[in-house]
Amino acid sequence: MKKWDISQINEWKTDDFPLGAVIPQSGNSCDYATGGWRSDRPERNDDKCTQCLMCWIMCPDSAINVADEKVTTFNLKHCKGCGICAKVCPVDAIDMVPEGCDLPEVK
């Protein structure tokens, strides 16, 4: 099935929108960059981290990137900065750092 294309949504006219604000396809929540809601960003200290993967288990937004069973980075496009990863980390390897002028591009 052709993917629902919303790349031009800012140009759409009234008739271009689906009836009653229906989203006419599944699997497109990954396109929704909820990371823009974040005020605090997680930062991981690799020296402290034991790779227990507790943060990966508990993250409500599946925003902990893992490769070869090891935490690599945070998916900042979807991380809302809730801080659960920092809270559950048994070795305090994650700090929540306020977002400032250096807000990373989330697109």
Add this chain to the structure above:
Amino acid sequence: MPTQKTIAATGNTVVAEAMRQCAPDVMAAYPITPQTTIVEEFAAFVAKGRVHTEYITVESEHSAMSACVGASAAGARVMTATSSQGLALMWEELHIASGMRLPIVMANANRALSAPINIHCDHSDIMGARDTGWVTLFAETAQEAYDNTIMSIRIAEHPDVLLPTMSCLDGFITTHSIDRVQVMDDESVAAFVGEYTPANPLLDLENPVTHGSFAGLGGPFFEFKKAQREAIERSRKVIDEVGAEFAELSGRPFGKIETWGMEDADVAIVVIGSTAGNVRHVARGLRDQGIKAGVVKVRCFRPFPFAEIVEALLGVQAVAVLDRAESFGAEGGPLFLEVRSALYDSEERMPVINYIYGLGGSDVKLELIESVYKDLSDVAAGVEAPAGLVYLGSR
């Protein structure tokens, strides 16, 4: 042509009968006077196997309309009925149903809103819901309540409309009085309403969709509201077409407004619901006394038939608008505001007087209606119109 039988029944009985004949997939039911016998009689149809409807008994009207929204989004043909405080409790879901473009059909037994506590007829409940985006039809008689209910399904589910539709009948006066009603055979009604094909059913597992999405934070909320406005504007034509088709089938004419004596009327009353019959009766008597009295009955309130109203009233010297609901602090009742606004752009602007009447079921005696026509005749003869609205028959 359908086989029709004439029965003696209350408005609620024939609304339940019409709903059975439309065969909804789901009905949400919560009792409230004077609507209760609609869902009660429908429950009996379900129990006897005369209709195969998923009958959901909910814990409040808020839940009733929530269940309707969910079931309709799932792809079901959905109906319910309510009244007064029940309609008020549904208020947020009324907007959700229309915003999600779900063609739910609901009967409303028009009843006053508390306080003071009152269970009798007026239009405060439905007029409070007049901006919720529902197509709204009113019945004068049990017959019209039956007919409107069947037509509501076709209007709501029409691809050009897809809006929830309310079929309103006056509490007790129409809901509980036994009236002479022609009822069509099941097959003819089934053929008229047809099968419902939902636009985006949640239960279509091959094509998953999301209902109830978010359109804030600079999103297209504004455009979705514009789409609703365009849909209810398109419903004008659909209502006329469905009404004409139903009239052909049933032999009973339907119009967004229905007029009596307006061809040559000097004075006219605009009215909604059961009181229209009394007004016609008085007008007929006054014609014998040489007063050219006319009646305009509004059968469709949303969309408001402003062009039809203006056309009917042109040439009249004075108009009275009878409102069975208040709009406290406004210049008049809801119907008055619509009618006078419609006349603003017309070629003629005759005096329009607003009468509030019958709140909480207060009696609307024929002499009171006659006094309105007498007032109008005086105004037509040059007497100054009463300033502000008149509480008809108040102490």
